[in-house]
Amino acid sequence: xxxxxxxxxxxxxxxxxxxxxxxxxxxxxxxxxxxxxxxxxxxxxxxxxxxxxxxxxxxxxxxxxxxxxxxxxxxxxxxxxxxxxxxxxxxxxxxxxxxxxxxxxxxxxxxxxxxxxxxxxxxxxxxxxxxxxxxxxxxxxxxxxxxxxxxxxxxxxxxxxxxxxxxxxxxxxxxxxxxxxxxxxxxxxxxxxxxxxxxxxxxxxxxxxxxxxxxxxxxxxxxxxxxxxxxxxxxxxxxxxxxxxxxxxxxxxxxxxxxxxxxxxxxxxxxxxxxxxxxxxxxxxxxxxxxxxxxxxxx
Amino acid sequence: xxxxxxxxxxxxxxxxxxxxxxxxxxxxxxxxxxxxxxxxxxxxxxxxxxxxxxxxxxxxxxxxxxxxxxxxxxxxxxxxxxxxxxxxxxxxxxxxxxxxxxxxxxxxxxxxxxxxxxxxxxxxxxxxxxxxxxxxxxxxxxxxxxxxxxxxxxxxxxxxxxxxxxxxxxxxxxxxxxxxxxxxxxxxxxxxxxxxxxxxxxxxxxxxxxxxxxxxxxxxxxxxxxxxxxxxxxxxxxxxxxxxxxxxxxxxxxxxxxxxxxxxxxxxxxxxxxxxxxxxxx
Numbered sequence: 001x002x003x004x005x006x007x008x009x010x011x012x013x014x015x016x017x018x019x020x021x022x023x024x025x026x027x028x029x030x031x032x033x034x035x036x037x038x039x040x041x042x043x044x045x046x047x048x049x050x051x052x053x054x055x056x057x058x059x060x061x062x063x064x065x066x067x068x069x070x071x072x073x074x075x076x077x078x079x080x081x082x083x084x085x086x087x088x089x090x091x092x093x094x095x096x097x098x099x100x101x102x103x104x105x106x107x108x109x110x111x112x113x114x115x116x117x118x119x120x121x122x123x124x125x126x127x128x129x130x131x132x133x134x135x136x137x138x139x140x141x142x143x144x145x146x147x148x149x150x151x152x153x154x155x156x157x158x159x160x161x162x163x164x165x166x167x168x169x170x171x172x173x174x175x176x177x178x179x180x181x182x183x184x185x186x187x188x189x190x191x192x193x194x195x196x197x198x199x200x201x202x203x204x205x206x207x208x209x210x211x212x213x214x215x216x217x218x219x220x221x222x223x224x225x226x227x228x229x230x231x232x233x234x235x236x237x238x239x240x241x242x243x244x245x246x247x248x249x250x251x252x253x254x255x256x257x258x259x260x261x262x263x264x265x266x267x268x269x270x271x272x273x274x275x276x277x278x279x280x281x282x283x284x285x286x287x288x289x290x291x292x293x294x295x296x297x298x299x
Numbered sequence: 300x301x302x303x304x305x306x307x308x309x310x311x312x313x314x315x316x317x318x319x320x321x322x323x324x325x326x327x328x329x330x331x332x333x334x335x336x337x338x339x340x341x342x343x344x345x346x347x348x349x350x351x352x353x354x355x356x357x358x359x360x361x362x363x364x365x366x367x368x369x370x371x372x373x374x375x376x377x378x379x380x381x382x383x384x385x386x387x388x389x390x391x392x393x394x395x396x397x398x399x400x401x402x403x404x405x406x407x408x409x410x411x412x413x414x415x416x417x418x419x420x421x422x423x424x425x426x427x428x429x430x431x432x433x434x435x436x437x438x439x440x441x442x443x444x445x446x447x448x449x450x451x452x453x454x455x456x457x458x459x460x461x462x463x464x465x466x467x468x469x470x471x472x473x474x475x476x477x478x479x480x481x482x483x484x485x486x487x488x489x490x491x492x493x494x495x496x497x498x499x500x501x502x503x504x505x506x507x508x509x510x511x512x513x514x515x516x517x518x519x520x521x522x523x524x525x526x527x528x529x530x531x532x533x534x535x536x537x538x539x540x541x542x543x544x545x546x547x548x549x550x551x552x553x554x555x556x557x558x559x560x561x562x563x564x565x566x567x568x569x570x571x572x573x574x575x576x577x578x579x580x581x
């Protein structure tokens with residue numbers, strides 16, 4: 001009896017979340033995949049069924065590849081894919097360049113100040129993401145705070161155009177995702193053995209050499225985890241480019257949402273999503289690999 | 300060592316300034332009388348007029364109330380489901396379907412929101428066509444969507460708390476004849492309470508904050524607070540949004556201060572108990 005109930009309990013604990021995620025996470029992707037091959041039509045829902053049924057058997061399959069060929073022939077999609085990859089890559093690099101020394105400084109600080117610093121890094125995350133991005137509009141716009149300060153100091157005479165530029169999007173992404181870069185880097189750097197650096201110094205290595213040959217190679221897993229946590233969501237970012245970005249060059253998240261809401265072309269929106277997922281599958285699997293390692297390495 | 304120690308400290312200070320200046324600017328300008336928001340009207344400022352405008356804005360208040368309700372239900376649901384999957388992943392060893400469950404709980408952490416939103420909406424539409432439920436979008440579909448992406452975060456928090464503890468306590472209880480359900484409620488659950496609290500708060504924040512997924516799955520009728528804010532700020536800066544941001548920052552700051560005071564109090568009490576115990580042993 002106890003054996004049976006233990007088995008039963010395990011199945012319940014395992015079964016409920018698995019079933020939930022299959023229904024609300026896995027099956028939706030299959031539906032997106034299916035609709036990406038449908039034809040658009042003016043109805044609700046605005047897509048044609050893939051299979052034609054008669055007597056309970058599918059008699060015709062209308063597999064429509066035009067949504068995908070559309071993606072490659074229309075310059076809008078290709079350029080917004082490439083632009084999204086570029087924006088995400090540049091922002092990730094900036095995030096790393098700022099986040100790495102910050103994580104390093106926190107990991108090397110006194111244990112008492114360390115917790116305070118970590119709290120200061122995480123604190124903005126608890127306040128609304130949307131409002132923090134919005135704050136940058138007030139800072140960057142032509143009669144905004146930064147321009148007013150610079151003109152007040154006499155450094156510039158004409159307001160700089162900063163809003164609706166690539167620069168503004170980089171700032172927005174670095175700003176919003178910085179904690180996601182710092183935390184994995186910190187938890188890696190904190191575990192480093194300081195005696196290794198002392199050994200390197202004893203052997204005559206200069207600090208920069210010791211950093212490059214000892215600290216940096218050991219922190220590669222943290223760099224990869226942090227970079228993926230920034231890069232993958234940044235590719236599909238919608239809010240930041242909508243509020244801060246250019247209007248002549250859209251990112252792919254915005255294209256998807258415009259296809260869906262403005263054009264009501266659900267099949268093309270689905271094809272955009274599937275293609276984006278295809279680009280991100282390798283980074284996502286890489287992320288899962290590292291996540292698994294960190295979650296199971298504690299043992 | 301000195302030179303790049305200095306460099307990293309400068310970067311830390313710069314980074315913290317970078318993180319806090321935008322938030323401070325919203326707080327400061329929420330007291331500015333001018334409609335231009337970023338041009339300080341020194342004759343009539345500071346003023347509370349934007350706070351008054353906010354309190355009488357029915358649309359924002361209604362949306363905020365809806366967002367709070369959704370976030371509370373979504374966070375609670377996510378904690379239940381995320382605890383189940385976190386316990387399964389941390390304690391069940393190798394089981395069939397482990398890779399599937401692990402994959403489905405880590406992928407949502409990085410999945411672009413537009414993809415999650417689109418796929419969930421298409422699911423809800425397909426469900427409505429086949430079983431007639433849910434009728435249109437609304438608070439129900441938003442809540443279901445939020446539970447799904449929040450539970451991934453709770454899973455990670457619970458799982459990493461559990462792998463930090465070894466299983467010997469649970470095994471000892473089992474050896475003493477406790478049944479699995481009892482072991483869970485008497486041993487495992489108390490161990491992971493801090494993870495459940497932080498998981499709930501994290502899930503609440505994520506749900507409260509979510510714009511993109513809600514926009515996809517919400518029907519025409521229901522607007523959450525981020526949806527209302529987004530449609531306002533798309534048209535440019537708006538002073539009452541600064542007031543709203545300031546209130547949110549104050550609430551978060553008060554919460555963090557209260558929790559750190561409470562934690563310090565707990566730590567001090569534990570210390571005193573230990574001193575008393577040590578004194579009693581003398």
